[in-house]
Amino acid sequence: MARKKTSPATEASPEVPVQGRDRETLGKLAKLADRVVDAAAKERDPHLDVPSRSLTNAHYNRRKRFIEMGDRTNRRELFNLNQARIYMQTLLAGSGCSRLIRQGKSTSIRGLYYLLKHTIEGTKEETFNDQMESDAVIEDLEVIVGAIREELHLAAENRGAMVGLLQFNDSGDDIDCSRLGSGGYSIPSIVEPNRIQFKKCQAKFILHVEKGTVWQRFNEDKFWRKHQCILTHGGGQPPRGVRRLLYRMHHELNLPVYCLLDNDPWGYYIYSVLKQGSINLAFESQRMAIPEAKYVGLRSFDYDRCDLQSNVTIKLNDQDRKRAIQIAKYPWFADKKPWQAEIKKMLDNGFKLEVESLVSKDISYVSETYVPERLAAKDWLD
Amino acid sequence: MARKKTSPATEASPEVPVQGRDRETLGKLAKLADRVVDAAAKERDPHLDVPSRSLTNAHYNRRKRFIEMGDRTNRRELFNLNQARIYMQTLLAGSGCSRLIRQGKSTSIRGLYYLLKHTIEGTKEETFNDQMESDAVIEDLEVIVGAIREELHLAAENRGAMVGLLQFNDSGDDIDCSRLGSGGYSIPSIVEPNRIQFKKCQAKFILHVEKGTVWQRFNEDKFWRKHQCILTHGGGQPPRGVRRLLYRMHHELNLPVYCLLDNDPWGYYIYSVLKQGSINLAFESQRMAIPEAKYVGLRSFDYDRCDLQSNVTIKLNDQDRKRAIQIAKYPWFADKKPWQAEIKKMLDNGFKLEVESLVSKDISYVSETYVPERLAAKDWLD
Numbered sequence: 141m142a143r144k145k146t147s148p149a150t151e152a153s154p155e156v157p158v159q160g161r162d163r164e165t166l167g168k169l170a171k172l173a174d175r176v177v178d179a180a181a182k183e184r185d186p187h188l189d190v191p192s193r194s195l196t197n198a199h200y201n202r203r204k205r206f207i208e209m210g211d212r213t214n215r216r217e218l219f220n221l222n223q224a225r226i227y228m229q230t231l232l233a234g235s236g237c238s239r240l241i242r243q244g245k246s247t248s249i250r251g252l253y254y255l256l257k258h259t260i261e262g263t264k265e266e267t268f269n270d271q272m273e274s275d276a277v278i279e280d281l282e283v284i285v286g287a288i289r290e291e292l293h294l295a296a297e298n299r300g301a302m303v304g305l306l307q308f309n310d311s312g313d314d315i316d317c318s319r320l321g322s323g324g325y326s327i328p329s330i331v332e333p334n335r336i337q338f339k340k341c342q343a344k345f346i347l348h349v350e351k352g353t354v355w356q357r358f359n360e361d362k363f364w365r366k367h368q369c370i371l372t373h374g375g376g377q378p379p380r381g382v383r384r385l386l387y388r389m390h391h392e393l394n395l396p397v398y399c400l401l402d403n404d405p406w407g408y409y410i411y412s413v414l415k416q417g418s419i420n421l422a423f424e425s426q427r428m429a430i431p432e433a434k435y436v437g438l439r440s441f442d443y444d445r446c447d448l449q450s451n452v453t454i455k456l457n458d459q460d461r462k463r464a465i466q467i468a469k470y471p472w473f474a475d476k477k478p479w480q481a482e483i484k485k486m487l488d489n490g491f492k493l494e495v496e497s498l499v500s501k502d503i504s505y506v507s508e509t510y511v512p513e514r515l516a517a518k519d520w521l522d
Numbered sequence: 523m524a525r526k527k528t529s530p531a532t533e534a535s536p537e538v539p540v541q542g543r544d545r546e547t548l549g550k551l552a553k554l555a556d557r558v559v560d561a562a563a564k565e566r567d568p569h570l571d572v573p574s575r576s577l578t579n580a581h582y583n584r585r586k587r588f589i590e591m592g593d594r595t596n597r598r599e600l601f602n603l604n605q606a607r608i609y610m611q612t613l614l615a616g617s618g619c620s621r622l623i624r625q626g627k628s629t630s631i632r633g634l635y636y637l638l639k640h641t642i643e644g645t646k647e648e649t650f651n652d653q654m655e656s657d658a659v660i661e662d663l664e665v666i667v668g669a670i671r672e673e674l675h676l677a678a679e680n681r682g683a684m685v686g687l688l689q690f691n692d693s694g695d696d697i698d699c700s701r702l703g704s705g706g707y708s709i710p711s712i713v714e715p716n717r718i719q720f721k722k723c724q725a726k727f728i729l730h731v732e733k734g735t736v737w738q739r740f741n742e743d744k745f746w747r748k749h750q751c752i753l754t755h756g757g758g759q760p761p762r763g764v765r766r767l768l769y770r771m772h773h774e775l776n777l778p779v780y781c782l783l784d785n786d787p788w789g790y791y792i793y794s795v796l797k798q799g800s801i802n803l804a805f806e807s808q809r810m811a812i813p814e815a816k817y818v819g820l821r822s823f824d825y826d827r828c829d830l831q832s833n834v835t836i837k838l839n840d841q842d843r844k845r846a847i848q849i850a851k852y853p854w855f856a857d858k859k860p861w862q863a864e865i866k867k868m869l870d871n872g873f874k875l876e877v878e879s880l881v882s883k884d885i886s887y888v889s890e891t892y893v894p895e896r897l898a899a900k901d902w903l904d
Contacts, residue, residue: 320691
C-alpha cells in the first residue's frame with residue numbers, strides 16, 4: 141500500500157476573476173497569512189487568537205434573541221509543541237479555501253479534507269489524520285476569519301426543496317419557483333448572494349414544513365398559490381443551505397416564517413434551531429437564526445381541538461420525556477408560558493403526534509383546514 | 523387517552539375526473555373488489571391469490587437481465603381465521619388507494635397508514651396495529667393489481683436532483699433543466715407519465731452520481747453542457763423516484779446511463795440495484811431496473827492508474843470484505859470476468875476509495891479528466 145512519490149496535485153484548475161463577497165472573504169483569508177509574516181518581521185512568535193467554540197462560551201443573547209459566541213479566545217502559537225500542528229492545519233485550511241475562491245469552485249468538507257491531506261515532505265507525518273481533524277479546523281477558520289463555511293466555498297450535502305411565488309437568479313439562471321411542477325427547486329448547500337439573487341417576490345410569507353412528504357401534500361394542493369407564499373422543506377432537521385436561505389428570504393424579502401413541525405421533542409428542537417440557532421455552531425446563528433419564526437406545528441392541545449382518535453397517537457418513550465424536559469428549560473422557552481403549557485401538556489398526554497396524523501381527518505385537512513385556520517387566527521407559538 | 527367517538531374522516535376531499543393511466547389503475551383496483559362480489563354471487567368463499575414475495579420466489583432472469591418474481595402465489599381466504607385480517611387489510615388498502623386516485627391526490631405510505639387506521643366499529647380491534655402491517659399490505663397490493671405504488675398514488679420521501687439538456691412538463695409546468703442554476707430540479711417521488719412528460723431532449727446520455735456533493739462539482743463545472751448530458755444524483759442509494767425517472771429517460775429517450783459510484787461494496791451494491799433491481803422488491807424491477815447501465819465509478823485499479831496516494835485510501839473492515847465476497851457471487855456479477863477482477867483487486871488492495879479522493883489530484887479532476895477519459899475510451903464495467 142506504500143507509494144514512492146508523494147507528488148501533490150499534478151493538475152490545477154485555472155484561477156478566475158474574484159468579485160463581491162468572494163473578494164472580501166479572500167481578503168480576510170489573506171490577512172490570516174499576513175499575520176504570520178508580520179509576526180516574523182517583528183521577530184515575534186506567530187500566533188492566532190481563536191474564539192473559543194466551547195459550550196461555555198456560547199450563550200443566549202436576550203436582546204438579539206439568538207445564541208451567540210462569547211468573547212473568550214484561545215491562543216495558538218506556532219512555536220509551541222502542543223499547538224504547532226493545529227496552527228499549521230489552520231493555515232493550510234485557509235490556504236485551501238483561498239485556492240477554491242480563486243478558482244471559483246466549491247467542494248464539500250470531505251473534499252477539502254482530501255484536498256489538504258498529504259504526507260509532509262521528508263516525514264511520515266500526515267497533514268490531517270482524519271476528517272474529524274479537518275472539520276474542527278474548518279469551524280475554527282470560520283470564526284477566525286468571520287466567514288461562514290459557505291463563504292469559504294465549502295458545501296454540505298444538499299437536501300430540501302422549494303416552490304412558491306418567488307423568482308430569483310441562481311448562478312446566471314432565472315428561476316421561477318411557481319413553475320417547477322411537483323418536484324420543485326432543489327435547495328443547494330451554498331445560497332450566498334454571489335450565487336442567489338432574489339428578483340421578484342409576490343409571496344407574503346414562508347411556510348416551512350418538516351418533511352418532504354408533507355411538503356408534497358401542500359404542493360399538490362397548490363397551497364402556495366392560494367395563500368400567496370413560499371413553501372420549503374428541509375427533509376427533517378433542515379441542512380445549513382435551507383436555514384441560510386430561509387434567513388435570507390426572511391430578512392431581505394421581509395417575509396414571516398411559519399414552521400409546520402411534528403408535536404414531539406424533535407419537532408420542538410427543529411424549531412428551536414431555526415429560531416435561536418444551535419449551541420454547537422453558535423457562530424453561525426447571526427447568519428442563520430430567525431428569532432421571529434413562529435411555530436404552527438401540531439400542538440398537544442390539538443388532540444382535543446381537532447378531535448383526533450387515540451389510535452393516531454404515539455406513546456412517548458423515556459428519551460422523549462427526557463428531551464422534552466431539557467427543551468422546556470432552554471432559556472428561550474423557559475419564560476414563555478404558552479411553550480411551558482405546550483410541553484407540560486405533551487408530558488401529561490403521554491403521547492406525541494405527527495403532522496401526518498391529520499390525514500386521519502382528511503387527506504388535505506392539514507393544507508386546507510389546519511394551517512389556514514392557524515394562520516388566520518394568528519394562533520401559533522412564538 | 524380513550525376517546526368516545528370513533529368517527530371516521532369528517533371532511534372529504536372532492537373527486538376529480540380520472541384519466542389515462544390513473545383510469546387503468548382504478549380499473550385494476552375495482553376488479554379486486556369485484557372478485558369478492560363475484561365469489562359471493564357464486565356462493566364461493568372469497569379469496570385472493572397473492573404472488574409470493576418471499577426471497578425464494580425472486581430470481582435473476584438471464585434473458586431479461588433483471589431480478590423478477592416467480593409464479594408462486596399464496597392463497598388468502600376471507601373465511602380463514604388466520605387470513606381474514608390480512609384479507610380485509612388488503613381490500614382496505616385497495617379502497618384507500620382507489621379513493622386517492624379519485625381525489626387526484628397522493629400521500630406517503632405513512633399517510634396511507636393514518637388514512638386507513640381506525641378502530642373497527644363495535645370492537646377494540648384496530649384495522650392496522652402499526653405501519654409495518656400496512657407497508658406489507660401495500661407491497662402485496664402492488665403485485666396483486668400489477669401496479670407500482672406510485673401508480674397507486676403513494677409517494678416516498680423525495681431525494682435527489684437533476685440538471686441537464688432536458689425539457690419536460692411536470693404537472694402542467696414546463697421545466698428546462700438547463701436553466702436551474704446550482705440547485706437543480708428536486709426529483710419527486712412520483713414521476714409517472716400522468717405527472718411528467720418529456721418534451722425536448724438534447725442530451726446524449728445520463729451521468730448518475732452517488733452523492734449530492736459530487737453532483738455539485740459536475741454541475742459547477744457545467745459538465746452536462748460540455749458533454750451534452752443529463753446529470754442526476756440520488757443522495758446515496760437512489761430512492762424509487764430517481765430510479766424510476768432514470769428508467770423512463772433510458773427507455774423513452776433512449777439514453778445510456780453511466781453511474782459514478784464509490785469504489786466500495788456500497789457503490790457496487792447501488793450499481794447492482796440500479797441495474798438488476800433488488801431481491802426484496804423484485805416486482806418493481808420490470809419498471810425500474812436498467813440492465814444496460816454502465817459502471818464508470820472508481821475502480822480498484824485506479825489507485826495505480828490515477829497515481830493516487832496511499833493516504834487517500836480507506837482500509838476495508840470485516841463487513842466490507844464480507845459484503846464484497848457476497849456481491850461477487852451475485853449471478854449477474856459471477857460470470858463477468860472484469861467484475862470478478864475488480865472485486866478481487868479491492869480485496870487484495872485491502873482498501874476502498876471514494877470518488878471524492880480524486881480531489882487530491884485536482885478539484886475538477888473527476889469532472890474534467892476522470893469521467894471524460896472513461897467515457898471516451900468506453901472504459902467502464904458492465
